[in-house]
Amino acid sequence: MQRLSVPLIGNILTLSLATVAMTLTSAYSATAGTLDLNLTKLQGLTGGNSGTTGVYRADLSNLGFDITSIAITDSNSRTEGAPGRFSAFDLDAIKISNVLVNNATDAKNLSGLNVFDFTSSGTSFTPGTQRSPVDPGDLFGVTGGIVDNSLATLENFDANSIADATAFGFLSLGDGGKIVFNLKNPISTTSPLYLYIGEAGDNGETASGQITVSDKPREVPEPTSLAAVSLLGIYFAVSRRKKTKAA
Numbered sequence: 001m002q003r004l005s006v007p008l009i010g011n012i013l014t015l016s017l018a019t020v021a022m023t024l025t026s027a028y029s030a031t032a033g034t035l036d037l038n039l040t041k042l043q044g045l046t047g048g049n050s051g052t053t054g055v056y057r058a059d060l061s062n063l064g065f066d067i068t069s070i071a072i073t074d075s076n077s078r079t080e081g082a083p084g085r086f087s088a089f090d091l092d093a094i095k096i097s098n099v100l101v102n103n104a105t106d107a108k109n110l111s112g113l114n115v116f117d118f119t120s121s122g123t124s125f126t127p128g129t130q131r132s133p134v135d136p137g138d139l140f141g142v143t144g145g146i147v148d149n150s151l152a153t154l155e156n157f158d159a160n161s162i163a164d165a166t167a168f169g170f171l172s173l174g175d176g177g178k179i180v181f182n183l184k185n186p187i188s189t190t191s192p193l194y195l196y197i198g199e200a201g202d203n204g205e206t207a208s209g210q211i212t213v214s215d216k217p218r219e220v221p222e223p224t225s226l227a228a229v230s231l232l233g234i235y236f237a238v239s240r241r242k243k244t245k246a247a
């Protein structure tokens with residue numbers, strides 16, 4: 001058997017890496033798909049009067065595809081927080097920005113990209129269930145089964161996270177509930193891009209995030225980007241002790 005020369009082996013290795021990259025690109029571009037977000041908790045808390053909103057960030061940079069929608073789903077842990085209309089994950093705000101910040105107050109002060117339509121035409125809400133005692137009305141932040149953004153103010157980290165008549169500025173998803181944001185326009189991920197969401201009360205209620213990406217790749221992903229995509233399969237879960245009477 002003839003031995004391969006060193007330069008030829010080098011060429012074969014290069015070709016193999018290129019083939020892997022192209023195969024993966026082809027797999028991702030075959031259909032529009034969803035990716036789970038890896039959410040990291042930022043330092044500090046923010047929000048409105050109660051100042052108890054925890055903020056989480058996901059890195060959406062360099063995915064190689066445009067993002068068309070974002071879904072936030074309650075983890076259905078059914079353990080933390082107030083019952084009834086305040087059941088489950090309480091979404092204070094959601095923002096997308098090209099700016100990387102590391103603490104909750106800075107996330108509150110970000111202007112964010114103008115990509116969300118918080119009316120019923122830009123959101124799709126599937127309410128989760130309420131824990132006993134069940135409130136005969138809607139979940140908090142919902143009116144007539146539709147997200148009421150005059151109550152939820154999903155563009156601002158401004159929640160008053162107390163589970164009483166002073167509650168303001170968030171949307172309670174209900175156990176297993178889900179809200180989908182259909183973006184005004186597909187967002188390119190070729191620039192640095194970050195998602196920020198807030199949990200009113202910061203009281204151990206958790207959610208997972210998914211994004212839907214378009215079927216048209218913007219670029220061939222670099223190996224580092226492919227690694228980042230593989231890391232997106234991690235749900236975040238935070239275990240914190242229950243505090244008193246937060247939403």
Ligand SMILES: [Ca+2]
Pocket residue numbers: 081082086087088089090172205247
């Ligand atoms: Ca809650």
Ligand SMILES: [Ca+2]
Pocket residue numbers: 091092093152153154155156157158159169170
């Ligand atoms: Ca809000």
Ligand SMILES: [Ca+2]
Pocket residue numbers: 081088089090199200201202203204205246247
């Ligand atoms: Ca909460």
